[in-house]
Amino acid sequence: MGERSPPPAGRRTRLVSSLVLGQRACEVALDPERGALEWTEQPQPRGGRESCAVPISEIIAVEETEIDKKQCNSGKWQKMAKPHAFTASRPKHLLVYINPYGGKKQGEKIYEQKVAPLFSLASISTDVIVTERANHARDNLLEVNLEKYDGVVCVGGDGMFNEVMHGLIGRTQKDSGIDQNNPKAPLVQCNIRIGIIPAGSTDCVCYSTVGINDPVTSALHIIVGDTQPLDVSSVHHHDTLLKYFVSLLGYGFYGDILKDSEGKRWMGPVRYDLSGFKTFLSHHYYEGTISLLPASHAVGSPRDKKHCRSGCHICKQSKQRLEIEQKKNGGEIKGDDEGEWKVIRGKFLAINIANISCACPRSPKGLAPAAHLADGSSDLILVRKCSRFNFLRYLIRHTNRDDQKLARGESWPDFHCGMKLTFPSKNQAAKGVTGHTWPCTAAFDFSFVEVYRIKKFQFTSKHLEDGDCDAKKMQKNRFGHFCRDHPACCCIPPSSTWNCDGETLDCSTIEVTVHCQLMKLFARGIERNSTLEAVQRQLC
Numbered sequence: 440m441g442e443r444s445p446p447p448a449g450r451r452t453r454l455v456s457s458l459v460l461g462q463r464a465c466e467v468a469l470d471p472e473r474g475a476l477e478w479t480e481q482p483q484p485r486g487g488r489e490s491c492a493v494p495i496s497e498i499i500a501v502e503e504t505e506i507d508k509k510q511c512n513s514g515k516w517q518k519m520a521k522p523h524a525f526t527a528s529r530p531k532h533l534l535v536y537i538n539p540y541g542g543k544k545q546g547e548k549i550y551e552q553k554v555a556p557l558f559s560l561a562s563i564s565t566d567v568i569v570t571e572r573a574n575h576a577r578d579n580l581l582e583v584n585l586e587k588y589d590g591v592v593c594v595g596g597d598g599m600f601n602e603v604m605h606g607l608i609g610r611t612q613k614d615s616g617i618d619q620n621n622p623k624a625p626l627v628q629c630n631i632r633i634g635i636i637p638a639g640s641t642d643c644v645c646y647s648t649v650g651i652n653d654p655v656t657s658a659l660h661i662i663v664g665d666t667q668p669l670d671v672s673s674v675h676h677h678d679t680l681l682k683y684f685v686s687l688l689g690y691g692f693y694g695d696i697l698k699d700s701e702g703k704r705w706m707g708p709v710r711y712d713l714s715g716f717k718t719f720l721s722h723h724y725y726e727g728t729i730s731l732l733p734a735s736h737a738v739g740s741p742r743d744k745k746h747c748r749s750g751c752h753i754c755k756q757s758k759q760r761l762e763i764e765q766k767k768n769g770g771e772i773k774g775d776d777e778g779e780w781k782v783i784r785g786k787f788l789a790i791n792i793a794n795i796s797c798a799c800p801r802s803p804k805g806l807a808p809a810a811h812l813a814d815g816s817s818d819l820i821l822v823r824k825c826s827r828f829n830f831l832r833y834l835i836r837h838t839n840r841d842d843q844k845l846a847r848g849e850s851w852p853d854f855h856c857g858m859k860l861t862f863p864s865k866n867q868a869a870k871g872v873t874g875h876t877w878p879c880t881a882a883f884d885f886s887f888v889e890v891y892r893i894k895k896f897q898f899t900s901k902h903l904e905d906g907d908c909d910a911k912k913m914q915k916n917r918f919g920h921f922c923r924d925h926p927a928c929c930c931i932p933p934s935s936t937w938n939c940d941g942e943t944l945d946c947s948t949i950e951v952t953v954h955c956q957l958m959k960l961f962a963r964g965i966e967r968n969s970t971l972e973a974v975q976r977q978l979c
């Protein structure tokens with residue numbers, strides 16, 4: 440570095456130099472206008488030169504090599520004094536919790552092999568705690584001195600993330616004198632960021648906020664200090680806080696899968712498939728009453744085709760709204776009870792509340808593809824009693840992967856309804872073919888599925904409304920032939936359990952409130968795949 444080309448009038452100096460990358464000579468430029476480091480290969484004899492650029496804010500470390508090998512330590516790269524000081528928002532000290540039993544039990548290995556070397560390269564110091572029991576991380580966070588850390592990292596799945604989040608939310612409310620058991624209490628935002636290194640069974644929070652469950656990608660988001668605000672919902676039973684959740688609160692299908700899978704943890708992530716198959720066959724439905732308060736402030740609907748992406752303007756609007764409200768109320772965020780409650784009674788196979796899309800490798804678009812990470816609302820999905828065949832059609836639509844790249848002339852089979860999506864070849868395009876019909880793959884396009892964007896929710900199971908279990912009915916159901924609706928089982932379970940970020944809740948009667956942007960993650964949301972989204976827009 441060092442050579443200067445004269446700056447054009449009104450522009451800042453562009454530093455240009457030559458660099459040897461392996462055997463190839465490159466021209467390297469530091470462009471202050473674009474805030475990027477660019478390098479271009481010197482033209483090859485047979486033509487063609489490749490150009491690359493990296494934003495300065497995303498450079499992890501700068502290292503120097505000595506030209507005179509005698510002077511250097513066996514030719515090793517030398518670290519500069521402050522290689523991490525590229526932007527102010529980068530963490531320098533992190534507190535790391537590893538669940539050694541999450542997912543395929545690879546948490547410690549993933550951290551040691553893939554993450555720790557990157558943290559060290561970026562000069563991040565860490566205190567690492569390998570958990571010894573469930574709730575170890577949560578309890579530790581309630582008393583540890585957090586002031587010395589710039590963030591907390593959890594290595595594990597959604598359950599582990601949920602635990603760390605409880606520790607931080609609990610700590611923040613305790614320090615501010617807020618009673619978490621009061622469902623109407625204005626909660627105080629947590630300013631310390633959480634980074635998730637995926638090493639669990641579903642990794643839905645990581646996948647939905649980063650776009651992939653890859654430990655290295657997550658580590659890089661932590662290192663460069665990305666910030667992604669996140670909605671959190673609280674679940675109360677009368678005046679007792681049961682839990683907070685970020686991904687899914689599910690009753691019926693997902694509650695039953697979780698309950699069944701609890702004893703199969705030794706199997707690892709496959710436990711969910713096995714319990715899923717079993718739960719699918721049992722085909723239980725549950726009766727109850729739902730009350731919901733629509734998210735009148737929310738822009739958009741659960742059926743939108745425009746999904747929450749990096750820099751989402753809907754989430755930005757929510758942030759502005761929140762800041763105005765905080766200024767008005769002296770820093771507090773008051774619960775918003777405005778609007779008219781809607782009451783729905785019925786028999787449901789599944790009641791799902793998704794705070795975020797709930798995208799994960801099993802369902803790349805998620806249960807609620809249009810849900811936003813930080814808009815202060817959740818998407819409520821009600822799947823009413825229907826045939827097994829229809830429920831299977833609904834489930835299969837979640838496996839849709841239409842966010843993958845498609846090359847010209849390539850198609851991918853849509854086994855859901857027997858149609859194929861094809862990106863037109865150049866010849867076809869020249870003849871005006873824009874692509875085959877976009878298949879009808881929305882999981883919500885069924886008469887037995889309803890969706891709502893909500894800010895509050897209540898549920899009471901029918902058997903509790905009726906004054907609990909009718910003894911005669913329960914006795915009758917001991918004999919399979921009395922069980923008309925469930926020929927394959929010997930009793931109708933009166934109620935299911937709630938699956939709350941992968942943990943079961945003991946109460947079925949609950950009250951849910953969405954807390955806009957209560958947490959912050961080291962992430963930046965899912966980045967746009969411009970090529971693909973352009974194709975989709977063309978075809979739709």
Ligand SMILES: CCCCCCCCCCCCC/C=C/[C@@H](O)[C@H](COP(=O)(O)O)NC(=O)CCCCCCCCCCCCCCC
Nearest residue numbers: 596597598639640641642643687711715719802834940941
């Ligand atoms: C026929 C195939 C149908 C596949 C349907 C896939 C839908 C997947 C939706 C997943 C939503 C996940 C929401 C996130 C929940 C997590 O927070 C939570 C905790 O995660 P952690 O273990 O990492 O701590 N994970 C879970 O609750 C697990 C959800 C289990 C989803 C597996 C569902 C498999 C269903 C298989 C049905 C088989 C039907 C076969 C019929 C012939």
Ligand SMILES: Nc1ncnc2c1ncn2[C@@H]1O[C@H](COP(=O)(O)OP(=O)(O)O)[C@@H](O)[C@H]1O
Nearest residue numbers: 541542570571572573595596597598599639640
């Ligand atoms: N050392 C430990 N022993 C047992 N359970 C633990 C330990 N550390 C964390 N847990 C609990 O394990 C549960 C599941 O962890 P998670 O990392 O989400 O794995 P998975 O994705 O496989 O469910 C969480 O609820 C967490 O509280």
Ligand SMILES: [Ca+2]
Nearest residue numbers: 670794811816
């Ligand atoms: Ca949301």
